[in-house]
Amino acid sequence: MASGIELLVAAALCLACPPLNDTMPEGLIELNPDGSLVTETPLEVEAEDVGLAERAPVETLEVLRNKKEKLRNMKQWINGKHLRIATLEDYPLSYTEVLENGTRIGQGVSFQIIEFLQKKFNFTYDVVVPQDNIIGSTTDLDRSLIEMVNNSNVDLAAAFIPSLSEQRTFVFYSTTTLDEGEWIMVMQRPRESASGSGLLAPFEFWVWILIFVSLLAVGPIIYMLIIIRNRLTGDAVQQPYSLGHCAWFVYGALMKQGSTLSPIADSTRLLFATWWIFITILTSFYTANLTAFLTLSKFTLPYNTVNDILSKNKHFVSLRGGGVEYAIRTTNESLNMLNRMIYNNYAVFTDASNDTYNLQNYVERNGYVFVRDRPAINIMLYRDYLYRKSVSFNDEKIHCPFAMAKEPFLKKKRTFAYPIGSNLSELFDPELLNLVESGIIKHLSARELPSAEICPQDLGSTERQLRNGDLMMTYYIMLTGFATALAVFTTELLFRYINGRREANQWARHGVGRTTNGQSIMPSRWLRGLRRLNSGEGQLLGTSTHGQNVTPPPPYQSIFSHGGGGGAEQRWRRALDANRHGLILGGEQNAPGVRRLINGRDYIVFRNSNGQSQLIPVRSPSAALFQYTYTE
Template sequence: MANGIELMVAAALCIGCPPMQNETLPTNLVQLNDDGNMITEIPLVVGGVGLDQDAPVETLEVILRKKRKLSDMRDWINGKHLRIATLEDYPLSYTELLDNGTRIGHGVSFQIIDFLRKKFNFTYEVFVPQDNIIGSPTDYDRSLIEMVNNSQVDLAAAFIPSLSEQRSFVYYSATTLDEGEWIMVMQRPRESASGSGLLAPFDFWVWILIFVSLLVVGPIIYVLIIIRNRLTGDKEQHPYSLGHCAWFVYGALMKQGSTLSPIADSTRLLFATWWIFITILTSFYTANLTAFLTLSKFTLPYNTVNDILVKNKHFVSIRGGGVEYAIRTTNESLSILSRMINNNYAVFSDASNDTYNLQNYVERNGYVFVRDRPAINIMLYQDYLYRKTISYNNEKVHCPFAMAKEPFLKKKRSFAYPIGSNLSVLFDPELLNLVESGIVKHLSAKDLPSAEICPQDLGGTERQLRNGDLMMTYYIMLAGFATSLAVFTTELLCRFINSRQEANANKWATHGIGRAPNGQSIKPSSRWFRSFRRLDGSSGSGNKQLLGNSTHGQNVTPPPPYQSIFKGSDNAHRWRHAVGQMGHGGHGVLLGGADPNGVGGGGAMGGGVRRFINGRDYMVFRNPNGQSQLIPVRSPSAALFQYTYTE
């Protein structure tokens, strides 16, 4: 390494060196002036655009022509004053009118315009159409399309959706600013649209099939039992009535059991099959109901355009916006909603204030508000901040509105120029750089927090049952009471008809009608009368009885009161005396040889025999019909027995 003395010697020697004869700089050297600006003209690089040596001369001429055109456009716009039209579409574009009458543009659109102004050195003034609408061939007057088409302005700086009918009036920029998404906002429902309360665990068709099985299984069991008895000739298994089978099916569903005890194996399998089915069904219902009330995902009743169309839901959007023209235009995707405009289900508001539309239409009237995503996010965020001052902790108060997940409409949006304008050639490359770098997207959401404001599912861990969840329970109770009232009315009507018929039959018998010559009664000849006689049990064969009939009214002496078995009271003496008289009269005797004086033999109290059956104590008496009657001795069973014969 050279030291300081060597460097000083080398400098002194260079002073005496002759000057260089060739002062020509290298050909590829780029020279800068004192200000740091480039003064060397860079030649056109052909290889960078994918051209080879055999490229046609016309292609080179086109590239050179475009370059000269851009250079000429830069010279033309330098210092020029432009007229720019826009829309009141907060936050993408909106204006402010100063006291001196000057209108200033704000929003994402004018942040882009200010960037272009600084780059190309021009000035501008802002205009807004009288009706603040985009415009269409059928809605042309006082619109933005009219101003651009008539060259009243040099360009339209707004996020204008690319609609098919407007292309014949304006020229959209080749660079797409974004793909606009229009979202639905509605009142937040109290319960999820996936189901409400008790009906939530099962699908609609599952409930229908359960109801059908409840009506069908009872008659099916009844028919199969009859067929089985007729094919086998079994006399031990008595066929159950249709009413018994129907109540068994219903009782199994309600987990109430049944008093039916079939003997045949096939009948037992029928009963067991229904029980297994009900057990599995109720287990699934209980598990799904618990999951729904605690872990179910919250969904909205209106998520897509089809939901609005099928349910005929009122909705509101901005007058003269992309949604209205997409509905009114035949070849657009939303043209299926055109009939809703004719039926007054669609409202297009002239108010550009989104907060007014949200409170007036959504909060008060329950409409669905359709708006583009940036405006919706800003609107809900500002509403959230306001309601946060009212209630600090209650999240349901903070977020009374919910936003659908699926877009209502998707359209590409861009600036618009008059047809034949050259500004697109100059501005589009710069706009493309802003879009590809994510600056446009950043400007659209820079005033919003990173977290989602008022999501569809608030994510609360607590889930308390409300009246809405129990509404089906109330409906079931009302339906049950109404059905019982109808059945009770029918019973009164039938009883009234039967009493009138019995009165008429007694009247005929008094006058000699319905009596044989020997004085015996004869059956009425009318089939209608005979049916009523079968209903009240006056005729018929065997031991058959209708469902619900009781033997308490028949000539059967009930067993003694429970206290009379172990207490030598007068009641026990009278009961044994009465039974003894019936025994001497041919109606029955006491088991154990009880005499009319109440002195029995062989029993604990002389009126019966104490037996130990199936591990339980019973007092065995003989009924007047000759059958043995068991009276339980154990206290709980005795209490039920006492209640049965005394109440």
């Protein structure tokens, strides 16, 4: 509630306001409370004022009146009319049944649409089928559906007919598209995924190629960098490793093996550490992805697209006289690239309209790929699933022995067909358009199916046991490794035999140990080893010296003590005195050997009675092992 002061201020301000404009805008249409016009609309309106160009075709009232009159006459003409309607045996979209009195009636989605039109326009009809259950084309017109429509033997073809370019010269397709037909491939469900072998699956093809290239290239790169560094710096401490050592280091790091190489230079250490870090990350990714693939991997099929069928020359089957056959045989269609497969007997077109028979005979028994439109495939797999589930309730793999590809084999718009010159299209097409836009046709096509997907590509099983197929690459690698080792071993034996024969021929030709000019030669190490073994001079690995006339060296503790001696030490010294081959340690005549540094370790070097050198380790652990070897 405003106070008195506020009202006085508002009245003072209103005195300065401009007067109100009571005039209405020009051309305004006013309505009375009952909705009638107060003012009349202007009758003279220019075409430019309503957005029409001067040359634009303006549909006059006379044209609209003529169209409405034509539709009225057609409705009167068809009222009570008896039509002949042709169809195909294409379950579930269109099929027929013969009653006991011999009357053929139409069933399926097509005749549900016809019944809707029948109730709206009040006509009757008879159902006829062609002699052959085929659509028909230029080269396959006899006894077909297209022939019946072209000859005006029927008034309408009520079937989901694919709109192919070749048939347009024979019939008139309805302007309303019923749906976009999709022909899908169904095949036997493979036991394992077709995405590749278990060992190769974690990485793509090019990743494996790059890993192989890096395995070959990193070894020479490290070798060259080490050589360049030593040349530039003149460092004599860092030993330049050979190319073979660098290559084996790279391979050993990939296999998670250690290395005997111990670089000193910082740059060389960084090279080695960089490769180790790279291999660590790579193997971690590989292990994680391999685990995921072998347990919860996405299932893929071996045949998903038309290119898979063409490249792998896979046998496939489809209905005789259907959209797939004509799309392959017609030159300007997308599937014409499969035409050569027909002549090579990879494509089969069956006359059987029973999809269950085709599924069992061609797919289950012979391993073919069955190409069928999506509604028929869904109904067929669903009924097969129900039957198999009644046989085995728990095993999911028995319920779904077939799998359906994701990518369509063929996509075509499908419509009804009329004889050329027929006016039924103008009467029926607007009603068909209403059914399509409201989604009724799509609902009728999937009415018999459940909401859940039946037998999906990936069954979604969380428990998966590894099979031989997952480990097949492991077997291949093992067999390849053994075969390579056997080949190398055979090559070694062959070269050794060839070299032995060449040396034996040389000795036989020039005399044992003599050349052509009379000079003596030394035999090869292999032959020298054989000669020592045959003469008893050598000693095989693993054999013991006990029981032989080999004087063992003195005990380790007696080497540095000269006061007394046991029997072993006296035998050793007598043998040295007899042969006079002993080396003096520190210039003393009674010392049994000389002390030397060999490979960074201290040894006492003695000379045996047969002239061979004997090493006695000075280091305590090695000396203990040596003492244990020569004492009982």
